[in-house]
Amino acid sequence: MLKPIPLKEDLYYIGVNDRTKHLFENLWPLPKGVSYNSYLIKDEKTALFDTVDICYSDIFFHKLEIALEGKSLDYVIINHMEPDHSGSLGLLRNRFPNVQIVGNKRTADMVQGFFGITDGVKVIDDGEELSLGKHNLVFHLTPMVHWPETMMTYDTYYKIIFSGDAFGTFGTLDGGITDAQLHPERYYDEMIRYYSNVVGKFGSPVQKALEKLKSLDIKYICSTHGPVWTLDEQIQKVIGIYDKLSRYEGDEGVVIAYGSMYGNTEQMAETVAYELAQQGIREVILHNVSKRSHSYIIRDIFKYKGLIVGSPTYNNKLFPEVEYLLSKIEGRDMKHRYFGYFGSFTWAGAAVKRLAQFALDTKFEVIGDPVEMRQAMRTDSYDACISLGKAMADRLKLDK
Ligand code: FEO
Numbered sequence: 001m002l003k004p005i006p007l008k009e010d011l012y013y014i015g016v017n018d019r020t021k022h023l024f025e026n027l028w029p030l031p032k033g034v035s036y037n038s039y040l041i042k043d044e045k046t047a048l049f050d051t052v053d054i055c056y057s058d059i060f061f062h063k064l065e066i067a068l069e070g071k072s073l074d075y076v077i078i079n080h081m082e083p084d085h086s087g088s089l090g091l092l093r094n095r096f097p098n099v100q101i102v103g104n105k106r107t108a109d110m111v112q113g114f115f116g117i118t119d120g121v122k123v124i125d126d127g128e129e130l131s132l133g134k135h136n137l138v139f140h141l142t143p144m145v146h147w148p149e150t151m152m153t154y155d156t157y158y159k160i161i162f163s164g165d166a167f168g169t170f171g172t173l174d175g176g177i178t179d180a181q182l183h184p185e186r187y188y189d190e191m192i193r194y195y196s197n198v199v200g201k202f203g204s205p206v207q208k209a210l211e212k213l214k215s216l217d218i219k220y221i222c223s224t225h226g227p228v229w230t231l232d233e234q235i236q237k238v239i240g241i242y243d244k245l246s247r248y249e250g251d252e253g254v255v256i257a258y259g260s261m262y263g264n265t266e267q268m269a270e271t272v273a274y275e276l277a278q279q280g281i282r283e284v285i286l287h288n289v290s291k292r293s294h295s296y297i298i299r300d301i302f303k304y305k306g307l308i309v310g311s312p313t314y315n316n317k318l319f320p321e322v323e324y325l326l327s328k329i330e331g332r333d334m335k336h337r338y339f340g341y342f343g344s345f346t347w348a349g350a351a352v353k354r355l356a357q358f359a360l361d362t363k364f365e366v367i368g369d370p371v372e373m374r375q376a377m378r379t380d381s382y383d384a385c386i387s388l389g390k391a392m393a394d395r396l397k398l399d400k
Pocket residue numbers: 080082084085146147165224225
């Protein structure tokens with residue numbers, strides 16, 4: 001069976017790779033899989049940082065027991081209770097009845113709720129410390145990154161932040177564990193997708209957490225998903241990605257997300273895109289909402305400042321897949337987007353009206369005039385789509 005991977009003399013990676021699940025949280029596609037990271041420090045006392053999804057508990061416990069080499073497990077630090085990390089906690093307590101479960105008050109509530117465990121739980125406060133010997137752990141509460149109990153743990157000896165979901169990525173660890181052992185570029189887009197899909201609603205708590213981290217000298221980031229970040233330039237980069245995403249700051253570019261039953265609304269999307277390119281906008285991404293998983297559309301909406309949504313009228317409402325996308329955007333309290341919209345109908349229009357309401361609700365800055373097309377594209381609707389593309393390009397250029 002697999003063995004633990006030493007990262008330092010007394011620090012082991014005992015996480016696992018999941019190449020089986022199709023959907024993370026039963027929602028988000030996993031074409032490149034995902035890792036559930038767990039770490040062990042062996043000092044005078046031993047401490048485990050999070051567990052793994054219960055589906056992988058067998059491999060996990062095997063690795064843990066090899067790493068412990070017969071030593072007892074003194075603490076399990078629970079930075080996050082979502083079951084992709086806490087799933088094996090009940091089994092862990094069965095195997096190690098004396099292990100102290102360490103978390104904050106909200107963690108303790110969830111440990112009781114999920115596992116019925118109330119004894120051997122050490123409740124810590126923000127800033128509290130726990131000595132393992134030469135390693136000293138400092139707990140930093142970071143609520144809502146991604147659940148209310150989430151926290152990060154700083155090891156003063158190696159200057160590691162065990163960051164929970166923060167700075168995590170989709171994608172398995174194929175051979176290498178650290179950024180120095182693999183191509184970190186492979187993971188950036190999957191980091192943005194993880195953030196935007198899973199944590200995206202919590203921009204303000206993420207900003208507060210980043211503010212707390214500023215006072216720490218960080219040499220390693222040990223997240224619960226994806227690579228261990230060890231290189232200074234990578235650490236700066238991933239913190240920068242989180243900072244930018246949590247401020248809802250996008251790059252120059254436009255996502256055009258559209259629904260289309262028979263290609264007429266798609267022609268509107270193509271025309272807007274054509275004009276954006278004519279105006280020198282290089283990042284123009286068209287997403288057919290019926291074909292592309294919303295996970296990737298949401299990722300790109302977080303990446304770029306411009307958003308244009310198009311929809312046919314369907315049963316006197318928006319096209320259902322477009323409505324679904326809007327609910328996901330609203331669910332993430334998305335901010336600071338330049339927004340354009342267009343719609344079509346055959347006998348009675350409703351799509352444009354609904355998109356106008358969406359613009360009001362999100363407080364996005366509306367760019368250009370909305371275009372409403374009846375049945376098929378003619379010169380007037382073509383020209384109106386060109387004008388919409390031009391208006392969006394002009395707005396983006398103003399920020400240069
Ligand atoms: Fe990786 Fe919020 O769990």
